[in-house]
Amino acid sequence: MTDHKQDFGGLRSPDIFDVASNALRFLAVDAVERANSGHPGTPLAMAPVIYRLFTQFLRHDPAQPDWADRDRFVLSGGHASMLLYGALHLNGYDLTLEDLQQFRRYPSRCPGHPERGMTPGVEVTTGPLGQGVANAVGLALAERMAAEQFNVAQAPVVNHRTWVLCGDGDMMEGIVSEASSLAGHLRLEKLTILYDSNAVTLDGPSELSFNEEVAARYLAYGFRILRITDVDNFAQVDATLRMAMQTRGQPTLVIMNSHIGIGSPFHDDHRSHGAALGAEALLSTREQLQWVHPPFVVPDEAYARWRPDRDSGYSAWTQLCEDAAALDPHRWSEFERRVLNGELGKVPFEWPSFDDGAAISTRVALGQALRSAASVTPEIVGGAADVESSTETRLDTQVTWPTYEGRDIYFGVREHAMAAITNGIAAHGGFLPFASTFFVFSDYLKPALRLSSIMELHTLFIFTHDSIALGEDGTTHQPVEQLAGLRAMPGIVVLRPADARETAASVAFALGRDDGPTALVLSRQGLPVLSGTKTIDTTSLAGHRLRGGADVTLVATGSEVSLALSAAELLHESGVDAGVVSVPSLELLRERTVADRDALLGAAPRIAVEAASAFGWYEFVDAVIGMNRFGGSGPKDEVLEAFGFTPSQVSDSVQEILGGK
Known part of the structure; x- marks a missing residue:
């Protein structure tokens, strides 16, 4: 093994060689190498922070991945998905080494970007950069609203945090600015954004396009700003994350200065961002980080470090639930229905009453x-x-x-x-x-x-x-x-x-x-x-006939349904027997059998009437009266007439279409 000369950016904390961090690093880079596709740079850099977060701070239980009061972790930079998959496996979630070896292969529990419902421990599907940060704001806001609605003083059954890891690319996206601004306004104190600032993007150094003072921006949003200057220094990481958890009255941004691709020949180099390292570079990385184990071999010591004898809090929470049920049965029953059982939107409500013609x-x-x-x-x-x-x-x-x-x-x-x-x-x-x-x-x-x-x-x-x-x-x-x-x-x-x-x-x-x-x-x-809508119910949303007609069927949605009915009257006066069908949803119409659709739409020529693009209609109809250009500014009636959407114009268009058949 060669002498380890690399200075790792001047940060020679002995923790850089820690077996737990390196177990995660090499699960990630080996999976990327096996797939010959993926993003090894961020897992190499961020493994120590994720290790400390998952084992020392994140309130979660791998045996209860859907525990309602777990902390939420979101990987906004979803391209670094092996960082999350490796952490979930090492922590004891139902994700095997064999699953990791199927990274980016179809079908796989480890897709290229994390997908909710596919992998235990993945909270949201993050693909385009920035989405995860905004999702995390929603998660943190939901926690605050749920705590207000369900907690009783002696039994707070909702009391968890939201953590989100993002990078320079996320910070460039407008959605992150929008969401962070609102998070600061709402003072979401249980939200922590972990910002991996490595000064590298896919195309090269981030200074090619990004040199703003992110800390100043987030101070303006109302965030508390904390910094980690050496992500491989466990003591510094732990102290900073602990301070984040103690923040009150505002969300927290932790700016972390890391080195993408650390240990590899592409250290601090954009080439480690979005491609496998290659066999020679991977061997060098193993030497630099003193990792002697073959691909997908994790030593027992690493598993032991990732699965410490640490109380998740789940048992204590179940006792809180029992207390909450006894202290406030009504509030508890709502928590049980909505949160534990996920029964949402099932309560019937009284539809408003409307008079014909109004x-x-x-x-x-x-x-x-x-x-x-x-x-x-x-x-x-x-x-x-x-x-x-x-x-x-x-x-x-x-x-x-x-x-x-x-x-x-x-x-x-x-x-x-x-x-x-x-x-x-x-x-x-x-x-x-x-x-x-x-x-x-x-x-x-x-x-x-x-x-x-x-x-x-x-x-x-x-x-x-x-x-x-x-x-x-x-x-x-x-x-x-x-x-x-x-x-x-x-x-x-x-x-x-x-x-x-x-x-x-x-x-x-x-x-x-x-x-x-x-x-x-x-x-x-x-x-x-x-x-004709007096007896409507939800099944009618796939389409229902409002007027019979043997010569032609006008199929319409929204405001054009009443227009089609008026046009049908004019067509009747001119000797054309026109029927009218309202189809509120093409998706629901598509779910019907062909026989049901034919029974609804009839055998006569079908003409759609919709003041919008005709694209997509020809699956169901023979012709479309629609829009093939943008609209124009003017009073409603003038605009509708200008584009052929008056009863007489629709009647004329129908007759022209029928005449050409």
């Missing part, structure tokens, strides 16, 4: 239905990106420091963070969260909505001002392609109700659906309450 925007109907549901469903919480008065989503009182007792979360103008924080609240458990904004701004939050769908979270996304009919705000605020984009996303159900009654049914459906997010797309303008 002009009610579906956003207003949404507000009435949502508040009716919330009155009997205390787990419903959420808010808007500073447009609550427009999305009609106000429920109760504001969630804010120091009590967190309300149900309205004021996210501010932070659409992306709003959605990712909502994901964190849902992942925490005990709450059924919603987020709301104008539909065109769904583009600002779509990456987080996509992750909500990947995780199959029980979340509700409320989008109002749904079409060119919003009028004067013009092209920048008029959605055209957004419906097609959401409908193309696997796992989500998109509902665009035609009237107030369909809206109430959509709310009931969304609250009851627990295997993925639901998006409600709602009108700004008033829409007539249709006589």
Whole structure:
């Protein structure tokens, strides 16, 4: 073995050769090498911090990975996933060496980026940088809200922390700024961000694009700032993490100066970031870090260090639960239902009553239905990106420091963070969260909505001002392609109700659906309450016929349903027998059998009518009256007429289409 000449950045703490840290380092780099794909640099650098966090500070129990009062750890830089997988294995979670050897192979319990539900101990799916930080804010906020709702003085059954590890790339993402700003505003004292500042990104030194004073930024957000100058010095790591746990009245940012790829020939080099080290470099790394064991061989001493005889606190917590049940049976029963059993959104609520013909925007109907549901469903919480008065989503009182007792979360103008924080609240458990904004701004939050769908979270996304009919705000605020984009996303159900009654049914459906997010797309303008929706229920959301017709079937959603009915009357006067079918959700229609779809839509030519992109409709219809360009600024009626969405124009378009068949 060669003499160890490398100075490791001038940090020669003897802890750099610690068997526990190195066991994690080499599980990570060996798995990356076996896969010939992955990110070895961060695991080499951060292994000591993760070792100390998991064995000395994190409140968790590998035998009870879903313990409701466990501390949450989030790896925001999900590319460094072997750092987490290795720690979970070493700590005793149900993740074997064989699982680690299948890293990045399909199927595997160790995918390239951590995925919730696939690996025990993984709290959230973190892929795009920054999502994990915002998820962690949601987890920490949910803990504070749950503590307010469920704790009794003598038996605090909710009392845990949230830790998130991120890097320079995360810090460059706007979502991190959005989420951290809100975390500081809400004074989430049980949130600690561990920032690995190694001055390296995939393309090279971070100074190519990033030289800001992160500490100053976070001081402005209201965080406490702590520093670790040598991540291999256990005494310094322990003292700093202990100080983070003692912080009161503000969240904490721990800035850690590390050396990416430490011990390898690519020490402090971007080449260690995103590729296997290679056989020669890996041998050199073993020599430098004095690791004599073959790949995937962990000495007993390392396992012993990773699994100390340390009380997780789980047994004491179960006693607290017994005390809580005796002290406040009602509060305990709610905790048991919502947190322990995960029974969310199952309580029936009274749908608001609406009169035929009344002009009610579906956003207003949404507000009435949502508040009716919330009155009997205390787990419903959420808010808007500073447009609550427009999305009609106000429920109760504001969630804010120091009590967190309300149900309205004021996210501010932070659409992306709003959605990712909502994901964190849902992942925490005990709450059924919603987020709301104008539909065109769904583009600002779509990456987080996509992750909500990947995780199959029980979340509700409320989008109002749904079409060119919003009028004067013009092209920048008029959605055209957004419906097609959401409908193309696997796992989500998109509902665009035609009237107030369909809206109430959509709310009931969304609250009851627990295997993925639901998006409600709602009108700004008033829409007539249709006589044909009197007997609607949630099964009708896959489509229901409002008017029979043998010559043609107009298939429409949202505000275009009443338009289609008016056009059908004009067509009837001209001798064309037109039927009308409302299809609030194409996803639910797709779930029906072909025979059921054919029975609903009929054998006559089918023409979709929707003031949006036609993309995606041709699976169900023969022709589409839609939008193939952006809208324009003007009063609603002028804009609709300009783009062919008046009853007479739709009637003419239908006849033209039929004439060409």
